Amino acid sequence: MSIRKPNFFVVGAPKCGTTALYHALLGHPEVYLPHSTVTGSYWITKEPHYFSDDLGIEDWIRVSRAEDYEQMFAAASDQPRVGEVSALYLLSSSAPRRIRETCGEDVRIIILLRPPVEWMRSWHHDCLRYAHENIGDFRAALAAGPDRRLGRKIPGHCGYKGCLDYRGAARFSESVERYLSVFGEERVKVLLMEDLNRDPIACLREVAAFLGVSADPLPGMERQNDSGILSGTYLWEYRIRRALRNRAIGNRLLDAIPRGPLRLYRRLVAGLIPPLSDKSIDPALRAELEEEFRPEIERLGKLIGRDLSHWAGASTTGDGPTFSRHAQVPGLDGVEGPSTGMASPVSG
Numbered sequence: 307m308s309i310r311k312p313n314f315f316v317v318g319a320p321k322c323g324t325t326a327l328y329h330a331l332l333g334h335p336e337v338y339l340p341h342s343t344v345t346g347s348y349w350i351t352k353e354p355h356y357f358s359d360d361l362g363i364e365d366w367i368r369v370s371r372a373e374d375y376e377q378m379f380a381a382a383s384d385q386p387r388v389g390e391v392s393a394l395y396l397l398s399s400s401a402p403r404r405i406r407e408t409c410g411e412d413v414r415i416i417i418l419l420r421p422p423v424e425w426m427r428s429w430h431h432d433c434l435r436y437a438h439e440n441i442g443d444f445r446a447a448l449a450a451g452p453d454r455r456l457g458r459k460i461p462g463h464c465g466y467k468g469c470l471d472y473r474g475a476a477r478f479s480e481s482v483e484r485y486l487s488v489f490g491e492e493r494v495k496v497l498l499m500e501d502l503n504r505d506p507i508a509c510l511r512e513v514a515a516f517l518g519v520s521a522d523p524l525p526g527m528e529r530q531n532d533s534g535i536l537s538g539t540y541l542w543e544y545r546i547r548r549a550l551r552n553r554a555i556g557n558r559l560l561d562a563i564p565r566g567p568l569r570l571y572r573r574l575v576a577g578l579i580p581p582l583s584d585k586s587i588d589p590a591l592r593a594e595l596e597e598e599f600r601p602e603i604e605r606l607g608k609l610i611g612r613d614l615s616h617w618a619g620a621s622t623t624g625d626g627p628t629f630s631r632h633a634q635v636p637g638l639d640g641v642e643g644p645s646t647g648m649a650s651p652v653s654g
Contacts, residue, residue: 309376309379309380310338310388311376311410312389312409313413314388314389314415314416315390315395316328316416316417317396317416317485318392318394318417318418319393319396319481320396320432321393321420321425322419323499324391324393324418326502326527326528326529327391327513327527328391329528330524330527330528331389331524333523334519334524336520337386337388337389338379338389339390340352340354340390349367350367352391353390353391353392353393354369354390355369355395356369356370357392357398358392358394358398359400360468361394361398362467362468363394363467363468363469364466364467366465367465378390386519387519396482396485402487402488405488406489414493414516415493415495416516417481417495417496418496418497418499418502419482419496420499420500422478422595422599422603422617423476423596425476426448426473426475426476426595427587429472429475430447433470434536436465436544437463437541437544438470439461439464444591450470454467455474463545476599476602478606482606482609482610483609486609497509497512498612502527510526510527535585536582537579538582541582596617596619599617599618
């Protein structure tokens with residue numbers, strides 16, 4: 307029996323509820339999504355990013371071979387919908403065309419969005435969280451955008467070299483327009499994270515109707531992939547932990563560290579050293595960015611038929627959907643320690 311190809315995609319944007327939607331759909335009897343519970347392979351299975359070959363995503367966090375990608379769907383049987391969730395497809399210029407060439411023109415595309423200023427800060431925080439970014443100051447990270455478009459000022463350990471131009475990535479209208487032009491309005495569904503916050507059940511019913519599956523097995527959604535404040539020593543702790551986790555003796559050493567002294571150390575760090583990132587945006591910078599992105603917000607609103615004027619002046623609503631908190635990497639007293647996972651999540 308031939309391996310089935312995906313017939314729907316959740317293409318992003320990252321940090322807009324894509325992981326929450328993935329988990330909501332994962333147990334649906336009429337939907338097949340690749341899934342792994344093995345540490346280190348969860349994220350690359352959930353988000354293979356196979357079709358985004360233009361973003362400089364390293365092979366260690368991306369499925370790049372056709373045979374490996376096809377094998378992810380070998381377990382699909384007679385489910386009406388077979389899909390995958392790769393949050394960076396929205397930022398990719400090549401993904402829409404490649405998806406259509408491989409999977410056909412009749413696939414369904416789901417896009418989730420949030421205000422671009424909030425999104426840039428949340429994505430910057432997440433890139434710091436998984437050590438793809440090394441500039442903790444948000445304004446400075448934004449200023450590095452022109453150099454990064456030219457391949458400069460990119461950390462050597464960055465796995466997402468094409469994803470650190472925050473301003474460029476936040477111009478969602480260009481990304482949405484690419485999918486609309488390739489697949490047509492009837493095959494593209496755009497949801498806003500504020501819709502998920504306000505009425506997640508209604509959003510799930512919209513998704514179910516769009517995919518042509520029953521809404522009954524979708525009782526709700528849980529917040530996923532949350533992140534707390536990153537301590538001032540977070541990056542070097544993360545790199546040490548990642549290096550140790552790649553060795554058997556390192557795993558034993560890490561598991562043997564008493565929790566009490568670790569808590570004390572983190573409290574001392576939190577009291578003495580400013581945090582690397584606390585998700586906040588300087589009010590003056592926020593005002594500058596909201597004014598800069600006003601034309602982009604207007605263009606996006608016209609494109610999707612929604613009034614988004616409140617986005618140019620939106621207050622921070624947190625780092626993900628607020629319907630139910632479910633932090634995958636728990637912090638400690640509001641200060642997050644290094645993640646224990648080896649792969650690198652990109653969506654919320």
